[in-house]
Amino acid sequence: MSAEAKAGGLTEYITHHLTHHNVAVGESSFWSVHLDSLLVSFALGLLMVFWFWSKARKATSGVPSRGQAFVELVVEFVDGQVKDVFHGDRKFIAPLALTIFLWVFAMNAMDLLPLDLIGYGARVVLGAEHAEHFYFRAVPTADVNTTFAMSITVFFLVIFYSIKAKGGLGFTKELFTAPFHAHGAGAKIALAIPNFFLNLVEYLSKPVSLAMRLFGNMYAGELVFMLxxxxxxxxxxxxxxxxxGFGIGVLVNAGWSIFHILIIGLQAFIFMVLTVVYISMAHEHH
Amino acid sequence: MELNATLLGQMIAFAILIWFTVKFVWPPLLGAIEERQKKIADGLAAADRAKAELKAADERVADEIRKARVEAATITEKAHHQANAIVDKAREDAIAEGQKQKAAAEAEIANLSHKAREVLRQQVASLAVAGASKILQREIDANRHRELLDQLAREI
Incomplete structure (x- = not known):
């Protein structure tokens, strides 16, 4: 446990560990970035994508190497999942699902890093004096910005596929005429507002639930590790x-870590599948 | 909840990762997988075809063997027939030859007995003459009594 905990107790320790490495890039409070989230997520995203790319570049239809076989296993798994849900051209959706799965999985997996590993590294590199004020959260998916960035992108894709399937006019029309269908002109006008409201809720609930589910799981996981x-x-x-306390803590920590391996994969899988489900719902004409 | 510009950075990063995966990662991997699937399917189909061909060849071989067996049986039977015919013919020839030989021998025997009878007849005639001359104690003129003697010889 780091030095500030010794000084300020568990509350101080947890507060420290839940503080992002925030760098201001503008005047308002919006114009600042969490450098830790950005760095870790970029690094992991590039790592995963280049790993797969390096195997894809040398991919052979003959006997695959172990690395290629593993990568193909993942690709086939994702493709199978997408095929089950999405009936159409998977040229974009399937790689999108793969990207989400790999990226979220890698970012979630940062939760398994020892909690104070980065703090210890900072103390070694920067010295104890500076490390007191060095903040770094290693799990990008425990940052709402990351999860919302992904879910909002997915939301845009959902809108895009809706418009592509129904046309701009059809999409707008459906916002006001579904889910309650009316026949008379008066009834149509009367139902337009409730319809629009319901559609708004339906559309907005998707990115919010998608982002909050992942964020909540990873944030809670991190918090339990801190406790x-x-x-x-x-x-x-x-x-x-x-x-x-130490003995029990070691056991509980091992148990929670093992359980968390499940959470890491499961949350990545859920994010991927729900994305595909949302897009296929938008894609299918109804 | 501290939403800030990180959101935009992450969205850009996400978009770039998606683009890269769609463009460079997914197509070659899926291409390789699908090509391998096709290869495996082709291989299985070829194996099935080979199996069917093997079966057909086996049937053809069995057919040939059966045909050869029938032919061999026919040939053997024919050979038997021929052998029997040859034996029969040889027997008939032998019988015919034997009968011919027998006929010739019988003819010769008849001829010889005829000759012997002639000789005997003549000797009997001379014996009769000699006997008669002894009995009569006088010489019988052979030339004068030829007719009588011949008649006697004929009667013997």
Whole structure:
């Protein structure tokens, strides 16, 4: 456990670990960026994509190398999932799903890094004095900006596919005439407002739920790791309580990590599948 | 909840990653997979075809063997017939030859017995003459009594 926790207790420790490395790029509070989220997500995104690209470049239809076989396994898995849900040309949707799966998986996996590894590295590199004020959150998906960036992009794609399937006019018309269908002109006008409101909720709930689900899971996971770290550092209560807390903490930490492996994959999978579901719902004419 | 410009950065990064995957990562991998699937399908089809061909060849071979067996049987039978015919003919020839030989021998025997009878007749005639002359104690003129003697010989 790091030095500031010793000074300010568990609350201080958790607050420190939940603070982003924020860099202002403009005047207002909006114009600042979380450098940690950006750096880690860029690095992981590039890593995953270049890994797959390096295998794709040398891909052979003959006997594949182990690396290619693994990459193909993932590709076939994703393609199979997309094929089940989306009935149409998968030239864009399937690689989109692959990108989401790989990227989210890699970003989620950062949750398994030891909590204080980066803090320790900062102390070694910057010295204890500067490390006190060095903030770095390693899990980009525990940052709402990352999850919303993805879900809003997906939302734009949903709108795009809706318009592509129904046409600009048809899409706008459907906003006011569905889900409640009316026959008379008066009834149509009367139902236009409720219809539009319902559609608005339906459309907006998708990106919000998509982003919040992933964010909530990863944020909560991170928080539990921090609480376990607190359990492991009760040395101030004496040797017996301290060692007991440490022992239990180690066990619980191992258990939570193993459980979290499931969460990491599951959340990446859910984000991918829901994206495909939303887009195929938009794609299919109804 | 601290939404800020990070959102925009992440959206751009996401878009770039999607673009890269769509353009460079997905097509070659899926192409390789699909090509391999086709190869495997072709291989399986070829194996099936080969199996069918093998079966047909087996049937053809069995057919040939059956035909050859029938032919061999026919040839053997014919050979038997021929052999029987040859034996029969040889037998008939032998019988015919034997009968011919027998006929010739019988003719010769008849001839010889005829000759012997002639000789005997003549000797009997001379014996009769000699006997008669002994009995009569006088010489019988052979030339004068030829007619009588011949008649006697004929009667013997």
């Amino acid at each position: 376990i770290a607190g359990l492991m550092s009760m040395w101030s209560l004496g040797a017996v309580a301290g060692s007991l």
